[in-house]
Every structure is written in structure tokens, then in C-alpha cells.
Amino acid sequence: MQLIKVHGSENDFFLLDQTKLEVALSDEQLKELAIKMCNRITGLHGGSDGILVVDHSEHSGVLGQMRVINADGTEASMCGNGLRTVGRYLEKEYGQTTFKVETMHADLKVEKAPDLKSNVAAYNVEISPVSFMSETLPMFLDRETLVDDYVPEFSKTLKFSAVSVPNPHLIAFVDHETLEGPELEKIATYLNGENPYFPDGVNVSFVEKLDGHSIFVRTYERGVGFTNACGTAMSASSLMFVMLSNKQVPFETEINVRNPGGMVKTIVHQNDNGEYWMSLIGNATNVANVTVDLADAMNGDYSHAKWVPTNEQENYLEFISSIR
Numbered sequence: 409m410q411l412i413k414v415h416g417s418e419n420d421f422f423l424l425d426q427t428k429l430e431v432a433l434s435d436e437q438l439k440e441l442a443i444k445m446c447n448r449i450t451g452l453h454g455g456s457d458g459i460l461v462v463d464h465s466e467h468s469g470v471l472g473q474m475r476v477i478n479a480d481g482t483e484a485s486m487c488g489n490g491l492r493t494v495g496r497y498l499e500k501e502y503g504q505t506t507f508k509v510e511t512m513h514a515d516l517k518v519e520k521a522p523d524l525k526s527n528v529a530a531y532n533v534e535i536s537p538v539s540f541m542s543e544t545l546p547m548f549l550d551r552e553t554l555v556d557d558y559v560p561e562f563s564k565t566l567k568f569s570a571v572s573v574p575n576p577h578l579i580a581f582v583d584h585e586t587l588e589g590p591e592l593e594k595i596a597t598y599l600n601g602e603n604p605y606f607p608d609g610v611n612v613s614f615v616e617k618l619d620g621h622s623i624f625v626r627t628y629e630r631g632v633g634f635t636n637a638c639g640t641a642m643s644a645s646s647l648m649f650v651m652l653s654n655k656q657v658p659f660e661t662e663i664n665v666r667n668p669g670g671m672v673k674t675i676v677h678q679n680d681n682g683e684y685w686m687s688l689i690g691n692a693t694n695v696a697n698v699t700v701d702l703a704d705a706m707n708g709d710y711s712h713a714k715w716v717p718t719n720e721q722e723n724y725l726e727f728i729s730s731i732r
């Protein structure tokens with residue numbers, strides 16, 4: 409079985425093109441494979457945040473389908489960082505630089521963007537649909553929507569916003585000390601365990617406003633835990649940054665989003681019927697090409713896996729050190 413180890417802002421994944429397999433893996437097999445292969449201790453070459461599964465799409469005008477399996481085996485409706493890497497893969501497969509990719513709730517635009525530096529490829533992907541309605545997360549609270557408001561059951565001091573893009577996000581703007589403190593993990597582990605508010609869990613982000621049009625986003629992801637970056641979280645946080653800025657941060661302007669794994673740029677849009685969507689622009693790095701026997705992988709045996717690094721990771725790290 410051929411895999412590519414990929415990342416967007418160091419949010420890393422194994423990319424698996426099911427169309428290259430003799431027999432496509434079932435949902436149960438994909439779940440088991442993710443749990444074993446992504447494990448940071450016993451998994452394949454240090455594991456990953458999840459698996460990106462590429463498959464054929466029956467939708468017209470669409471190059472392929474992307475499914476997202478978190479490291480704990482749960483399936484998510486969307487992955488912003490992952491969509492950039494899948495876009496790069498499909499561009500190579502089909503020779504197109506602008507196209508759509510089928511995801512669980514929408515066919516999303518993908519476009520090649522200018523390289524961030526030599527050998528650091530970049531892509532621009534659409535993040536949508538966006539909704540504040542509690543049933544789209546789902547969220548069970550004493551209100552239909554949660555926008556910049558207190559929820560004492562979560563925190564006595566922080567205000568939260570809940571939005572689906574379309575995977576679920578809970579966002580709070582905080583100061584630097586709180587960004588780096590223990591409260592994010594405390595809230596996120598509670599809301600991703602047994603709780604009456606988010607039965608399917610939720611990605612939780614703390615956001616620090618930096619200068620001008622810049623923010624720093626730290627995310628505890630549903631089904632994974634802390635990650636270096638979460639593309640949908642950075643997009644959702646950018647939306648809240650614009651909406652809560654009293655027009656200081658306008659729509660259609662580039663926002664610089666820093667994260668522990670690097671940076672992306674986002675643009676928040678509102679279309680004519682008032683719906684929001686975001687552009688997420690950032691790297692799509694192929695770290696290594698991997699060959700592993702399928703039966704071995706399903707059994708969690710990676711001792712005979714073949715790992716052939718590309719030369720891209722060094723260039724990515726040079727890029728990151730140049731912007732820090």
C-alpha cells in the first residue's frame with residue numbers, strides 16, 4: 409500500500425488514495441488503520457493527526473473526494489490543512505491547478521497558490537458551509553446560537569462563539585497568558601468526553617489578537633488533542649476576528665494566522681445572500697513517500713515499512729524560521 413506523509417502547517421496526515429488499492433478499505437478498516445497507524449508512539453514513523461482518504465467522486469466538475477479520519481478513528485466532515493495537501497495530490501494526478509474536491513457536506517474549490525518559498529508549495533482552499541445554528545455542530549445549550557457570550561458551565565471568565573465550518577468549533581479570544589495556560593485543555597477534554605453540550609465533541613481554540621490583521625490560534629482538536637495547527641479552526645477564528653472587530657478588520661482582507669506549526673493566511677467572505685465562507689491559504693508539504701504492506705499496517709506492524717523522504721521538509725523549516 410502506497411501512502412504519502414503530508415502536512416499543512418505541521419498538521420500532519422497519511423494520505424491514502426483508495427483508487428490505487430485492489431479493494432477499497434471499508435469504513436471499519438479505515439477506523440482501525442487510523443487508530444494504529446496514527447499512534448504517536450506505536451504508529452508508522454511517529455504517527456500523525458489522522459488519515460486523508462482520497463477516492464473517486466461521482467459529482468460533476470469534481471476531481472476527487474476527500475474523507476478525514478482522526479487519529480482516534482472518528483470521521484470528520486472537513487479538514488482545511490488536509491484539503492490543501494489533497495489538492496496538491498489531485499493536481500499532480502490530473503494536471504489541473506483549479507478544481508473542486510468533494511467533501512462530506514460540500515464540493516469545495518481548490519486552487520494552486522504561489523509557492524511560499526522555493527520547494528514550499530501552497531494552495532488556496534474554500535472553507536464552507538458555515539453556520540452558527542446549534543444543530544449544525546451539534547451543540548445543546550439554552551440558546552440557538554452562541555456568539556461572543558459567556559457560558560458559565562464552560563468558564564466563569566471567558567466568552568465563546570460556536571460555529572460549524574462545517575465541522576464544529578468553539579472559539580474564545582484570550583490574552584497571551586490564557587492562550588498558553590491550562591484552561592484550553594481543561595475545557596476541551598471535558599467537551600470531548602461525556603458531556604451534555606457537544607455529544608459529538610468539538611474542536612476548541614483559544615485565539616490571541618496580535619497586531620493589526622494578525623492572530624495566533626491554538627487548538628485542541630476533537631479526535632486528536634493538541635495539534636500544531638487546525639485549518640478549519642484558523643478559518644473559523646478568522647471569521648470571528650472579523651465579525652467581532654467592529655469593522656476594524658474588514659471582509660475580503662488577508663489575515664495572518666500564526667499557529668504552533670507555522671502560519672497561514674485567511675480571507676473572510678460574505679456572499680450576496682449573507683452566507684460566510686473563508687479562503688485558507690498555506691503550505692501543502694509532502695514529507696515522505698511510504699510503502700507498507702496492508703496486512704502489516706492493519707496489524708500495527710511497521711517494521712518493514714519503506715520510508716523515502718522528499719527534500720521538502722527542510723525547505724519548509726527554513727521558511728518557518730525565516731518568518732519567526
Ligand SMILES: N[C@@H](CCC[C@H](N)C(=O)O)C(=O)O
Pocket residue numbers: 419476478483484485486487488489490575576611629630631632635637638639640641
Ligand atoms: N485539523 C483539521 C481538522 C480535522 C478534523 C477535526 N479534528 C474534527 O474532528 O472536526 C483541519 O485542518 O481543519
